[in-house]
Amino acid sequence: xxxxxxxxxxxxxxxxxxxxxxxxxxxxxxxxxxxxxxxxxxxxxxxxxxxxxxxxxxxxxxxxxxxxxxxxxxxxxxxxxxxxxxxxxxxxxxxxxxxxxxxxxxxxxxxxxxxxxxxxxxxxxxxxxxxxxxxxxxxxxxxxxxxxxxxxxxxxxxxxxxxxxxxxxxxxxxxxxxxxxxxxxxxxxxxxxxxxxxxxxxxxxxxxxxxxxxxxxxxxxxxxxxxxxxxxxxxxxxxxxxxxxxxxxxxxxxxxxxxxxxxxxxxxxxxxxxxxxxxxxxxxxxxxxxxxxxxxxxxxxxxxxxxxxxxxxxxxxxxxxxxxxxxxxxxxxxxxxxxxxxxxxxxxxxxxxxxxxxxxxxxxxxxxxxxxxxxxxxxxxxxxxxxxxxxxxxxxxxxxxxxxxxxxxxxxxxxxxxxxxxxxxxxxxxxxxxxxxxxxxxxxxxxxxxxxxxxxxxxxxxxxxxxxxxxxxxxxxx
Numbered sequence: 147x148x149x150x151x152x153x154x155x156x157x158x159x160x161x162x163x164x165x166x167x168x169x170x171x172x173x174x175x176x177x178x179x180x181x182x183x184x185x186x187x188x189x190x191x192x193x194x195x196x197x198x199x200x201x202x203x204x205x206x207x208x209x210x211x212x213x214x215x216x217x218x219x220x221x222x223x224x225x226x227x228x229x230x231x232x233x234x235x236x237x238x239x240x241x242x243x244x245x246x247x248x249x250x251x252x253x254x255x256x257x258x259x260x261x262x263x264x265x266x267x268x269x270x271x272x273x274x275x276x277x278x279x280x281x282x283x284x285x286x287x288x289x290x291x292x293x294x295x296x297x298x299x300x301x302x303x304x305x306x307x308x309x310x311x312x313x314x315x316x317x318x319x320x321x322x323x324x325x326x327x328x329x330x331x332x333x334x335x336x337x338x339x340x341x342x343x344x345x346x347x348x349x350x351x352x353x354x355x356x357x358x359x360x361x362x363x364x365x366x367x368x369x370x371x372x373x374x375x376x377x378x379x380x381x382x383x384x385x386x387x388x389x390x391x392x393x394x395x396x397x398x399x400x401x402x403x404x405x406x407x408x409x410x411x412x413x414x415x416x417x418x419x420x421x422x423x424x425x426x427x428x429x430x431x432x433x434x435x436x437x438x439x440x441x442x443x444x445x446x447x448x449x450x451x452x453x454x455x456x457x458x459x460x461x462x463x464x465x466x467x468x469x470x471x472x473x474x475x476x477x478x479x480x481x482x483x484x485x486x487x488x489x490x491x492x493x494x495x496x497x498x499x500x501x502x503x504x505x506x507x508x509x510x511x512x513x514x515x516x517x518x519x520x521x522x523x524x525x526x527x528x529x530x531x532x533x534x535x536x537x538x539x540x541x542x543x544x545x546x547x548x549x550x551x552x553x554x555x556x557x558x559x560x561x562x563x564x565x566x567x568x569x570x571x572x573x574x575x576x577x578x579x580x581x582x583x584x585x586x587x588x589x590x591x592x593x594x595x596x597x598x599x600x601x602x603x604x605x606x607x608x609x610x611x612x613x614x615x616x617x618x619x620x621x622x623x624x
Contacts, residue, residue, distance in 0.1 A: 187547055188212045190262070190287070192254045192278055193269035194221040196391060197292060199228070201267050201319075203236040204540040208547055210244045213263050215251040219368030222250050252370050254278050258285040265315075265550055268292060271388070271403045272410045274376050276301035279316070280612055283308040288550045290543065292319040293423075294415040294567040295560070300603035302564040303590060307615045309560045317546035317556040318563030320423045322509060324542040325532055328424065330524045331505060331512035335428035339519065340500025343429065343485055347497040348421040350489040351413035353473035353574040355405050360384035377606035378408040412473070415570040418489075421496045423558075423566040424507050428498060429485060432562045435569055435587035436479035436487060439576045444475050475580075477573040489573055575601050 189205065190213035191198050202211055202225060214222050224230065226245045228237040237245070251257040254274075258281040265288040268278045276296040282289050289309075295318055296302035309316045322328040335343060362382035365371045371383045381387070386395075388409075390402030403409040404416060426432055477489040495508040506513045510529045514520050532538050542557070549556045568590070575598060576583050584593040592598035606612070 186210045187550060188262075188264045190215065190257060190266040191225075191269065192216075192257070192266060193271075193274075193292075194218075194225045195269065198267070198269035199225055199233050199237060201269055201290070201292075201539060201543070202240060203233075204538060204543055205267075206540060206544045206547060208544075209265075211240070211248060212244070213249045213251065213257060215254050215257050217252050217370040217373035218366075219252070253373055255281060258282055258287070261285040261287065263287060265289065269319075271374075271390075272415065273297045273378050273403075273408065276305050277377060277606075277610060277612055279305045280308040280615060283312040283314045283316075284613060286312065286314075288315040288546075290317050290319065290546050291560075291563070293419045293563060294411060294570065295563040296567070297410070298601075298603050299568050299571050299590060301612070302567060304612050304615050306560045306564045311616045313553075315546065315549045315553065315556060316560040316563075317542070317549070318558040318560065319539065319542070320420060320558045320563060320566070321532075321539045321542035322420055322424060323427070323558040323562070324545050325510050326528050327510050327512060327524050327526075328507060331507045332424055332427040334520060335498050335500070335505060335507075336430045339502070340498055340505060341502040343498050343500045345486045345488065345499040346425050346429070347488045347490040347493045347499075348418065348425060349494055350474070350476045350491040351416070351418040351421075353414045353577050354407040354410055354412035355473070356407040358406065360386055375607065377604075377610040379607060411570060411574050414489075414574050415567055418570045418573070419567050420509070422569045423562075424496045425487060426562070426566045426569065428496075428507070429481065431481065432565055435481075435565055435585065436572065437482045437585055437587065438480040439572050439583040439585055440478045441576045441580055441582070442476040442478060473574075473577055475577050477576055479569070479572065487569075 186207070187209045189209050189211045191202055191211055192215040194214055194216040198216075198221075205211065214225055216222050224233065225237065226241060226248065228234045228241055249262060254270075257263075258278075266278075266282045267290045268275060268282070269292045270278060272294055275291060275294070276298075279289050279291050279296075283305075291305070296305055305316070308314075334340075360382075361384060363384050365383045372380075374388055375381070385393075386400060386402065387406065388403045389400065390404055391399055392402075393400055404412060406412075410416065426435075476491055479487040481487070495506050498505045498507070503519050504515045505519075510532050531541060545557050548554070565587075568587075572583070572585060578601065579598060583595060583598050585591075586593055591602070
């Protein structure tokens with residue numbers, strides 16, 4: 147076969163799944179919690195909101211949830227005794243079985259001190275990802291960490307270093323890395339199927355809001371506001387700071403913590419992490435990143451056209467004078483080999499432009515032009531197992547559990563997740579500074595730019611600093 151073409155046979159030969167192991171990981175035996183190799187892996191779940199619930203529902207039978215943790219007591223109750231659709235049905239078996247016997251915690255720091263599990267699923271808001279993951283690694287737990295890996299570039303590096311220091315298996319929740327159709331498409335591009343790729347376009351997702359003030363409200367019973375704030379700065383309670391996708395402001399669903407810079411990189415690091423992850427995979431750039439970053443001008447008409455029916459439905463209309471915030475500005479990046487990456491307002495998926503044609507890669511789907519560029523691609527029916535509520539993650543979770551048993555490398559390992567979301571962070575950083583930047587992906591620092599490097603990390607609030615991680619130097623800790 148020509149090096150410029152990829153077929154299903156080649157793809158399957160390269161991506162055969164690991165067989166079920168016949169041994170128990172040493173870290174499990176070390177705690178005395180396993181006596182037979184066929185026992186189920188005990189899982190703690192930190193974060194019992196919508197994503198945490200879906201992940202519990204998606205866990206294969208080879209694992210069982212034994213511990214639930216959330217700073218909101220009603221979120222834990224919503225897992226153990228689900229009443230709202232669709233969780234009343236998809237969590238029904240769990241509620242009748244393992245859910246009745248789960249230990250519960252409000253504070254994951256206490257959970258990890260006691261380490262009463264073999265592994266942990268972390269589905270908290272973004273600003274808790276790095277601390278929860280590092281503490282889990284120190285406690286000897288393997289980790290499934292929802293994307294984005296961390297709120298900052300330095301936080302992501304600390305997580306990667308903790309995984310290496312403690313020899314943990316960490317799978318990032320970028321399930322497209324396990325989707326067969328996405329893997330085929332990315333490897334087709336990477337192996338030269340389009341010829342030389344000169345340009346890649348991804349959607350121009352908006353960055354977060356900063357400088358917002360909200361009136362103080364009474365803290366609800368059973369909700370630990372201080373724990374929710376965690377590493378971020380202290381502020382008076384208001385429901386709008388945190389409650390995501392569960393109520394409306396007018397006709398619009400409120401996105402809560404996902405909107406705000408203290409807690410998230412907004413859609414750039416949320417949805418954008420998936421698109422950029424496919425770019426990194428397809429370009430063979432999983433261990434590196436762009437070298438140049440620049441900001442463009444806002445095309446207000448294009449943003450209005452592309453986002454009024456998408457993003458604006460999920461945030462108040464008052465946030466929609468598009469041109470008043472750099473969070474909407476398009477961004478252009480360039481890799482050291484000259485490949486250009488554009489965050490483009492008028493595209494809705496990753497588009498690769500090569501010498502031989504183009505390929506669009508989205509979740510569980512790809513399209514090439516010309517259509518005969520792919521010979522003997524994967525059977526489209528293979529996509530069916532990924533269809534379902536909450537973007538089914540079962541095979542991705544299964545890959546993680548297999549690697550816990552074999553101590554193998556999962557499909558979305560920590561270094562991959564860190565490099566992918568770093569690209570998203572670069573986009574938000576250049577928007578914040580509004581000027582071109584030069585990035586050194588090896589040193590993971592900006593060249594001769596103190597102001598930009600100051601944004602790599604954030605000082606944590608007292609009591610929520612990252613513990614020391616061997617090999618990391620990521621800024622203030624306490």
